[in-house]
Amino acid sequence: MTKPLMRALAGETLPVPPVWMMRQAGRYLPEYRATRAKAGDFLSLCYNPDLATEVTLQPLRRFDFDAAILFADILLVPQALGADLWFVTGEGPRLSTVTGAADLARLKRAEDVHETLAPIYQTVRNLSGTLPRDVALIGFAGAPWTVATYMIAGRGTPDQAPAHALKDDDRATFEALIDLLTEATVEYLSAQIDAGAEVVKLFDSWAGSLSGEDFARYALAPAKRIVTALKARHPGVPVIVFPREAGEGYLGFHAATGADCVAVDNSVDAEWIAQHVQPDGCVQGNLASSHMVTGGDALVSEVRRIRDALSNGPHIFNLGHGITPDADPDNVALMVETLRENG
């Protein structure tokens, strides 16, 4: 029997959609916090295959999810390309910046990322074969634009202004960075698939800040290049893309990139997705993650509404973005239970 997640990705409409959660291994779980304390800091946890395997498995012991997602981070690729990376507690990531051609010239080549990322592939190998029979293993990477926004600014930014400035002031350097990240992402995802990832997902968390021609050039085109290269190297391995807050940019995203599934955030309504995106292929989403904090009747009715709205086509149930540290694990259990109430 094929795993439910793989069936949905192949375009099948299932009586109950498969379910998993972005950031399902994370700080809302006390056992995650304990393992992270043992590792020391977040990056040490990412690069420790035994502990990264353990935290990947933790949510599966509590919840009957259909997928596990590799525990790692989208910012490991810039680090593997030679950028400095560290996390400031309570604030987020910091990186050495790329502000011009000289910074770009100091980065390594795409093929060189494997040396740093080898422990991540070991985590994938550990997980492959360890998972419950019906659970699919998802690998992931950040999309070039989103990763570039962190590399250019040296940190997370509310409006991605430094990346927009480099794009508009020094397009050659900006595009060379996007190209390097596109190639490095193919290398990284391809190695995850070789190590046992059954599905890969591309996170373009800041796709929504690109508009018009820029959206086509820096969200669609790199995603298409990555999907095309992966399909050539690994026929049959499905790809999920997540152009977060793309709005109307979700229209035609399957066809423009060749992705098997488009993940949709909660700024668009499930009915709209059913009408305008799901006819093109599998969709994933899109419960607001705030329901994992507040729970109750609002959670139950919203899970039912999204499930029912998307029940006439291939759907993977998920949140619209990652679960937050203040979420209550009981609400996650209630989400899964509600989803399957008649199934």
Ligand SMILES: Cc1c2[nH]c(c1CCC(=O)O)Cc1[nH]c(c(CCC(=O)O)c1C)Cc1[nH]c(c(CCC(=O)O)c1C)Cc1[nH]c(c(C)c1CCC(=O)O)C2
């Ligand atoms: C932008 C981005 C990053 N990382 C990621 C994105 C794209 C998706 C999104 O928009 O959420 C993706 C990511 N980050 C993490 C995963 C693991 C897999 C999963 O469970 O989904 C995934 C898929 C673990 C993580 N990545 C991070 C944590 C928290 C680290 C900790 O334990 O303190 C986890 C579990 C840290 C991180 N990593 C990043 C930031 C901005 C932060 C700090 C913010 C925060 O503290 O929540 C970069």
